[in-house]
Amino acid sequence: MRRSTVLSAIAATMLTACVGAADAQQPAQRVQVGVLECRGGASIGFIVGSVTNLGCALRINGIPEDYYTAVIQKVGIDLGFTENTALAWTVFSPVAQPGRGDIAGNYVGVDASAAAIVGVGGNVLLGGSNNSIALQPLSVEGETGISVAAGLESLELRLGR
Template identity: 40%
Template sequence: MKKSGFALAAVAASALFAVTPALAQAKLRAGTLTCTGGAGVGLVLGSQKTYSCKYVSASGRHSETYSASINKIGLDIGVTDKSTIVWAVLASVDELDERALAGSYVGATADAAIGIGGGANVLVGGSNNSVVLQPLSVQGQTGLNLAVGVAELTIR
């Protein structure tokens, strides 16, 4: 049991170090991405949850809707109700091109809930891996759940 916990921590740390170069490049806040959904059951070694998302530019003049899915690999045990995740969108420019958030993101994730809970996600990706979704996103959820590992977010 101890070995598997150390292995999961090592995988999560590796994902964090993999995203560090992109974090260094993305300095400007381009907007906010809010995703709602994600109800489901953790399948011990992973899960897949779907979300509806809305991006609003920092200036407030531009918004777009997206659908998204998060695949987690690692420890994911329990049941969660609908959750809301809010990310600051960081990029090297303050105005993103249309549909710039579409693509794949990868990084480390951890969340827990006993009744009410929360979590954190470190994700980098998008157009040419040039977009960072805030290093510690805020996630609110309800249910009974424990998850830690690597997450892949696909935004369409």
């Protein structure tokens, strides 16, 4: 029990530091364009990392959905398993209406999550087209399973379907 409290404190500290850094790095010209929602199946933590495959949809008001495939790789403490994962990020872009596939690319950030039957987590990711896209301020992550994770995360987002 004490170990999970310490891990939670470390994860919260890492997440807070990353949010502050991301806010400081976000130029004023980025505008909120929509929401990226992703869903995936089972994931197993391998103590020092995990890999999760997701299907995603970018939702922007007045524009047809843009579909993507995503692979999330985590490095750090990652113990347990999840049956389902759902994530949602607010997308910030240098243009108000990005074109099809414009948010595809590689993103990096920190991750913290915990689940005991049902769980939550959050992460901040920066990257995409010329590192101009921000997925933030925090993703909302819903999981079913038993797990705890904290560490670095990368997201490879590719145009799909």
